[in-house]
Amino acid sequence: MYDEVDSTNRLLADLAHKSAPDGTVVVAESQTAGRGRIGRQWVSPPGLNLYVSILLTRPQVTAVLTWIPLLAAVAVVRAIRDLTKRAARLKWPNDVLMVRNGNGRKLAGILVEAIGGSPAGTRLVVVGIGVNVNMPLETFPQDLRSTATSLLIETGRSVERTRLLASLLGAVEVLYDQLCDQGPDGIAAAYRESCDTIGRRVRIELMGSAHIEGTAEGIASDGALRLRADDGKMLEIRAGDVVHLG
Ligand code: BTN
Numbered sequence: 001m002y003d004e005v006d007s008t009n010r011l012l013a014d015l016a017h018k019s020a021p022d023g024t025v026v027v028a029e030s031q032t033a034g035r036g037r038i039g040r041q042w043v044s045p046p047g048l049n050l051y052v053s054i055l056l057t058r059p060q061v062t063a064v065l066t067w068i069p070l071l072a073a074v075a076v077v078r079a080i081r082d083l084t085k086r087a088a089r090l091k092w093p094n095d096v097l098m099v100r101n102g103n104g105r106k107l108a109g110i111l112v113e114a115i116g117g118s119p120a121g122t123r124l125v126v127v128g129i130g131v132n133v134n135m136p137l138e139t140f141p142q143d144l145r146s147t148a149t150s151l152l153i154e155t156g157r158s159v160e161r162t163r164l165l166a167s168l169l170g171a172v173e174v175l176y177d178q179l180c181d182q183g184p185d186g187i188a189a190a191y192r193e194s195c196d197t198i199g200r201r202v203r204i205e206l207m208g209s210a211h212i213e214g215t216a217e218g219i220a221s222d223g224a225l226r227l228r229a230d231d232g233k234m235l236e237i238r239a240g241d242v243v244h245l246g
Helices: 009-019 068-084 151-155 161-182 185-194
Strands: 002-005 025-032 049-058 089-091 095-100 103-117 121-129 201-205 211-219 225-229 234-237 243-244
Touching: 002 161, 009 025, 009 095, 009 121, 049 161, 068 089, 068 095, 068 103, 068 121, 068 151, 068 161, 068 185, 089 185, 095 151, 095 211, 121 161, 161 185, 185 211, 211 234
Parallel strands: 002 025
Antiparallel strands: 025 049, 049 121, 089 095, 095 103, 103 121, 201 211, 201 243, 211 225, 225 234
């Protein structure tokens, strides 16, 4: 547990290169350079939220690796349900949303970083999770106030962060064991149940200014998003930012 770090993901990657064991967890009260997906920043003020990174070092086949971002999302949904009884929804691949009056607001974000291999031949993966827990609306930067939310805003109650952390770590452990021992079927089913993207019209924003529009039809066997593009082609999307259009 750290008071202030630049990024729990960055710190844990350093520890991993110094042989930190599988399951090492870094938690911080605040981050000065919290990392988001696609080079974005993650707003990380002190004392309010959860910023946690978990190291996975077990030998991993590609079939397991591609499911880790989705597994982390399912774990966040379970921990939130456990503590608040609320059903969070997922925007592919792993934005955690609370849907109110038909609008999904972002409650938690996940950044999975593969940081290379060790001499022993294992793959190192850092799973970084940020959950907006006790953050009042006025604490969010102005430009995020209509698109982001917290458990406090959604439930009207503050949530004990240590309990949320314990529940989240427990869920990651159970799901990761399940993925390694039994393969992705169970996680895929849980993911589909919470997924708000499947069945919707979406725009996929790709690198640069390119984008594709179509209908999200499902999740492929490796966790990719199956998209029926407007020109009729079936695509499997493995990277990109999804915008729900309807
Ligand atoms: C996103 O953009 O949705 C991903 C946000 C991930 C934020 C978490 S907070 C803990 C961990 N450390 C980081 O620097 N980022 C992740």
